[in-house]
Amino acid sequence: DAGITQSPRHKVTETGTPVTLRCHQTENHRYMYWYRQDPGHGLRLIHYSYGVKDTDKGEVSDGYSVSRSKTEDFLLTLESATSSQTSVYFCAISSSGNSGSTHEQYFGPGTRLTVT
């Protein structure tokens, strides 16, 4: 987990409230990712970023938005939390090289979010 922190680590919130999760890296990596992990589904990509202000959707992006105004920070926002968004959220980073980069990913410690 070195070089990647997530905050908060645990959060309980009510349905309909906005929630923002933060990922912070000190590695100066270009790529950052948000995943959710649920039993029976494994890790699923929500959104990712390939540079400051450059983001794209992943497999399960509905209900989520992201922002990246600095290299080191990647924010995930649930505009109006629902119970189906109860999950463990992981941030990851990877560096990019020339074409042919294989993007080994390095993960943060995770945020456990419960929506009641």
Place this chain on the structure above:
Amino acid sequence: SQKIEQNSEALNIQEGKTATLTCNYTNYSPAYLQWYRQDPGRGPVFLLLIRENEKEKRKERLKVTFDTTLKQSLFHITASQPADSATYLCALGSFNQGGKLIFGQGTELSVKP
């Protein structure tokens, strides 16, 4: 749609034996395949990468094979130890996907003393 399957059942083996985990995929032509380890309550940790033009990769007690004809990767841990107990994830990627990986659900390995 793209699909990755790992051993759905947990794998229980005796210390000292070789653990073999399987990752099968369909509807995808990955350029590389990665294996990660995940301990309870923690994020996945990168272990090994193998490219499509490589048949086998080794790192200490770990060995990975990649058969693009069978669309399968095997992950071996030789001389397994109780400390190897964890969930192991495989992930596929392509150079035109900008770092996006598709993860399998993982296989839970338990090594008994």
